[in-house]
Amino acid sequence: xxxxxxxxxxxxxxxxxxxxxxxxxxxxxxxxxxxxxxxxxxxxxxxxxxxxxxxxxxxxxxxxxxxxxxxxxxxxxxxxxxxxxxxxxxxxxxxxxxxxxxxxxxxxxxxxxxxxxxxxxxxxxxxxxxxxxxxxxxxxxxxxxxxxxxxxxxxxxxxxxxxxxxxxxxxxxxxxxxxxxxxxxxxxxxxxxxxxxxxxxxxxxxxxxxxxxxxxxxxxxxxxxxxxxxxxxxxxxxxxxxxxxxxxxxxxxxxxxxxxxxxxxxxxxxxxxxxxxxxxxxxxxxxxxxxxxxxxxxxxxxxxxxxxxxxxxxxxxxxxxxxxxxxxxxxxxxxxxxxxxxxxxxxxxxxxxxxxxxxxxxxxxxxxxxxxxxxxxxxxxxxxxxxxxxxxxxxxxxxxxxxxxxxxxxxxxxxxxxxxxxxxxxxxxxxxxxxxxxxxxxxxxxxxxxxxxxxxxxxxxx
Numbered sequence: 001x002x003x004x005x006x007x008x009x010x011x012x013x014x015x016x017x018x019x020x021x022x023x024x025x026x027x028x029x030x031x032x033x034x035x036x037x038x039x040x041x042x043x044x045x046x047x048x049x050x051x052x053x054x055x056x057x058x059x060x061x062x063x064x065x066x067x068x069x070x071x072x073x074x075x076x077x078x079x080x081x082x083x084x085x086x087x088x089x090x091x092x093x094x095x096x097x098x099x100x101x102x103x104x105x106x107x108x109x110x111x112x113x114x115x116x117x118x119x120x121x122x123x124x125x126x127x128x129x130x131x132x133x134x135x136x137x138x139x140x141x142x143x144x145x146x147x148x149x150x151x152x153x154x155x156x157x158x159x160x161x162x163x164x165x166x167x168x169x170x171x172x173x174x175x176x177x178x179x180x181x182x183x184x185x186x187x188x189x190x191x192x193x194x195x196x197x198x199x200x201x202x203x204x205x206x207x208x209x210x211x212x213x214x215x216x217x218x219x220x221x222x223x224x225x226x227x228x229x230x231x232x233x234x235x236x237x238x239x240x241x242x243x244x245x246x247x248x249x250x251x252x253x254x255x256x257x258x259x260x261x262x263x264x265x266x267x268x269x270x271x272x273x274x275x276x277x278x279x280x281x282x283x284x285x286x287x288x289x290x291x292x293x294x295x296x297x298x299x300x301x302x303x304x305x306x307x308x309x310x311x312x313x314x315x316x317x318x319x320x321x322x323x324x325x326x327x328x329x330x331x332x333x334x335x336x337x338x339x340x341x342x343x344x345x346x347x348x349x350x351x352x353x354x355x356x357x358x359x360x361x362x363x364x365x366x367x368x369x370x371x372x373x374x375x376x377x378x379x380x381x382x383x384x385x386x387x388x389x390x391x392x393x394x395x396x397x398x399x400x401x402x403x404x405x406x407x408x409x410x411x412x413x414x415x416x417x418x419x420x421x422x423x424x425x426x427x428x429x430x431x432x433x434x435x436x437x438x439x440x441x442x443x444x445x446x447x448x449x450x451x452x453x454x455x456x457x458x459x460x461x462x
Contacts, residue, residue: 033170033174037169037170040165040166040169041166041170041178041181044113044162044165044166044182044185045162045181045182045184045185046185047113047117047158047162048158048159048162048182048185048186048189049185049186049188049189049192050117050189051116051117051120051154051158051159051186051189052159052185052186052187052188052189052190052193053189053190053192053193053196053214054120054121054123054124054151054189054193054214054215055120055151055152055189055193056189056190056193056194057193057196057197057210057211057214058127058144058148058151065144065207068132068133068134068140068207069130069132069133069140069141069144070133070141094407094410094411094414095153096152096153096154096406096410097160097403097406097407097409097410097411098403098407099153100112100115100116100153100160100161100402100406101400101402101403101404101405101406101407102403103115104160104161104164104402104403104406105399105400105401105402105403112161112402113158113161113162113165116154116158116161117154117158119150119151119153119154120151120154120158121215121219122150123147123150123151123154124151124211124212124214124215125211125212125215126143126147127144127147127211128208128211128212128214128215129208130143130144130147159182159183159186159409160402160405160406160409161402161406162182163179163182163389163390163393163405164393164401164402164405166178166179166182166390167179167389167390167393167394168398168401172390173335173336173337174336175390176332176335176336176340176387176388176390176391177332177333177335177336177387179386179387179389179390180328180331180332180335180340180386180387180389181329181332183328183332183384183386183387183389184325184328184329184332187321187324187325187328188325190321191318191321191322191325194314194317194318194321195318196210196213197210197314198311198314198315198318274395274396274397274400274404276453277392277395277396277404277453277454277457278396278404278407278408279408280449280450280453280454281385281392281396281404281405281408281450282408282411282412282450283446283447283449283450284383284385284392284446284447284450284451285385285408285409285412285413286412286415286416286443286446286447287382287383287384287443287444287446287447288382288383288384288385289412289413289416289417289420290416290420290439290440290443291378291379291382291383291384292382293417293420293421293424294378294420294436294440295320295375295378295379295382296317296320296375297421298424299371299374299375300313300317302362302365302371303316303368303371306366306367306368306371308368312368316368316371316372316375317375319372319376320372320375320376320379321379323375323376323379323380324379324380327379327380327381328384328386331343331347331386331387332386332387334387335387335388339458340387340388340390340391341388341391341451341454341455341458343387343388344383344384344388344451345448345451347381347382347383347384348383348444348447348448348451350381351381351382351383351444352444354377354378354381355436355437355440355441355444356437358374358433358436358440359432359433359434359436359437361373361374362374362433362436363432363433383443383444383447388451388454391454391458392405392454393405395454395457416443419439420439423438423439424436424439427439
């Protein structure tokens with residue numbers, strides 16, 4: 001179901017850009033992409049790659065940088081400080097989502113993604129010049145935390161903006177793989193960050209040079225984004241807003257009031273529908289943060305307990321990221337022929353089987369290879385919103401799509417990373433590896449509820 005302006009910004013209708021239901025796989029569009037569409041796809045994928053390279057550079061060098069920016073204390077306090085450093089990237093995202101959501105829905109999709117790229121460049125330049133804890137004390141910890149918050153907020157507007165932009169610009173079914181390739185680009189950026197982190201730790205190069213590279217990368221992305229054009233759906237709704245405003249100004253007061261009363265019932269009904277879809281979108285996005293934390297942070301700590309050095313952990317995480325990249329690429333390509341919701345349900349079933357046996361394996365996992373096996377299966381089977389993001393987005397109103405999408409994305413990351421990073425410290429202390437079930441199983445259940453909701457909407461709009 002799509003949403004178009006028709007005397008109201010929230011009247012559901014069928015459109016050429018709307019999702020066409022689970023049976024739409026049989027009705028493939030043969031439209032060729034225009035030059036502008038191809039250029040937008042390339043620019044957005046490159047931009048997302050650059051943004052996530054910058055964002056994840058610190059995450060995967062954290063085993064080294066946390067020692068430089070945070071005080072050395074007892075193991076428990078160190079674990080809490082590391083969790084705080086990790087969560088700082090996501091804690092302000094919901095507030096940033098409201099800001100960038102407003103800008104994206106009122107100023108435009110194009111302007112918003114350019115702004116977020118510029119913020120990433122500024123924060124990278126700042127981090128490249130930050131003094132360490134040994135130089136200025138606890139102020140270093142606060143400064144690096146603020147920079148991480150800025151990066152987290154900027155990356156939020158980037159990936160959501162790119163997904164909304166392509167969802168509104170491309171037809172079904174080609175929309176599915178190309179929007180999914182935005183997620184692929186983010187993983188590719190993560191992999192490149194790991195490559196740089198691995199090189200710099202292996203050859204004992206200055207970590208500051210890594211962030212200078214990130215600064216240059218973000219600056220290039222900002223310039224490249226200026227070539228984008230506004231999406232047709234946003235341009236159309238902006239024009240209709242202006243037209244409606246002119247009509248209301250010119251009309252008589254009684255007619256305007258009557259018109260508003262007629263719209264109120266429709267808006268109220270569709271607003272409730274949009275809010276429910278937004279909630280279900282939030283539930284779906286709560287699963288991946290747990291999987292990410294388990295695969296890269298939790299298992300990384302296990303590797304260190306097995307005697308791995310920081311650089312060895314980074315090397316193994318790079319191999320895990322390559323597995324994730326291959327898996328996500330395969331899923332993205334498959335989504336052209338198989339409806340994305342079917343793909344999500346299949347992955348969820350396989351992941352449930354995996355997570356039920358995971359604590360048993362961890363009890364006897366005493367080699368880095370066994371840990372790698374668990375990491376690889378986690379990122380390959382993890383329940384994620386890709387490649388079904390366009391399915392979710394088209395069931396949100398165009399006039400508030402950027403706000404709904406960015407806020408649910410940000411809130412899910414902030415909430416789940418905080419719950420997971422701090423919660424697992426205590427759950428695994430009390431219950432051992434069995435504590436993982438207490439965070440994974442509920443996330444699987446709510447993920448399935450969300451998928452069922454959008455599956456029903458797809459059938460209704462078919």
